[in-house]
Amino acid sequence: MNKAVLLDRDGVINRERNDYTFRIEDFEILPDVIKALQLLQKAGYLLVIISNQSGIGRGLFKIEDTEKMHAHLLKELKKENIRIEEIYYCVHHPETGTCICRKPDSLNVEKALARFDINPLFSYFIGDKERDVLAGEKVGVKGILMESNSSLVEAIQPCIKR
Numbered sequence: 001m002n003k004a005v006l007l008d009r010d011g012v013i014n015r016e017r018n019d020y021t022f023r024i025e026d027f028e029i030l031p032d033v034i035k036a037l038q039l040l041q042k043a044g045y046l047l048v049i050i051s052n053q054s055g056i057g058r059g060l061f062k063i064e065d066t067e068k069m070h071a072h073l074l075k076e077l078k079k080e081n082i083r084i085e086e087i088y089y090c091v092h093h094p095e096t097g098t099c100i101c102r103k104p105d106s107l108n109v110e111k112a113l114a115r116f117d118i119n120p121l122f123s124y125f126i127g128d129k130e131r132d133v134l135a136g137e138k139v140g141v142k143g144i145l146m147e148s149n150s151s152l153v154e155a156i157q158p159c160i161k162r
Helices: 033-042 063-079 107-115 130-137 157-161
Strands: 004-007 046-052 086-090 124-127 142-145
Touching: 004 107, 033 046, 033 157, 046 107, 046 130, 063 086, 086 107, 107 130, 124 130, 130 142, 142 157
Parallel strands: 004 046, 004 124, 046 086, 124 142
Antiparallel strands: none
C-alpha cells in the first residue's frame, strides 16, 4: 500500500482570494508550495488534490474553466518534477442539493484511497478549512489544519517527521 498527502487547493496550493478562482490570470501558486511538494515526494508520499468547486454548480464558471486551470497547475508543477496523481473536485453547491463528494463528505477521498491503493493510517489530508480535515478523518486519514495562504512547508512537518 502507498502513503499519500491529500491537499485542498484554494488556500493551500494557491492563494485564497475569497472569491472563486477559475481563471489562470487569478491563479497564484503560494510561495513555498513547490518546496513542500518536493519534500513530500522525496519522503515517498503520493500527492492528490481534493477540492470543492461549487462555482460550477452555481453556474458561475464551467468545468472546462477548471480543467484548463488544473492543466496549467500540473504543467507548472511538472517543471519542478512534481507529480500530482489526480485532482478530484466536487462541482455541487449546497443550495442545489446534497452530494457525498463535497467536503466534509468523503467520496473523493475514498476514490483516491481505492484508485492509488493508499493506506489511510500512513496518510494525511492538509486543508485550510475544518471540512477538509473532516473529509479525511471520516475514512481514517489524519487531518492537518493550516491557516489559509500560510506556509505549506510548516504544515507538512508532521508528515516529514513520521
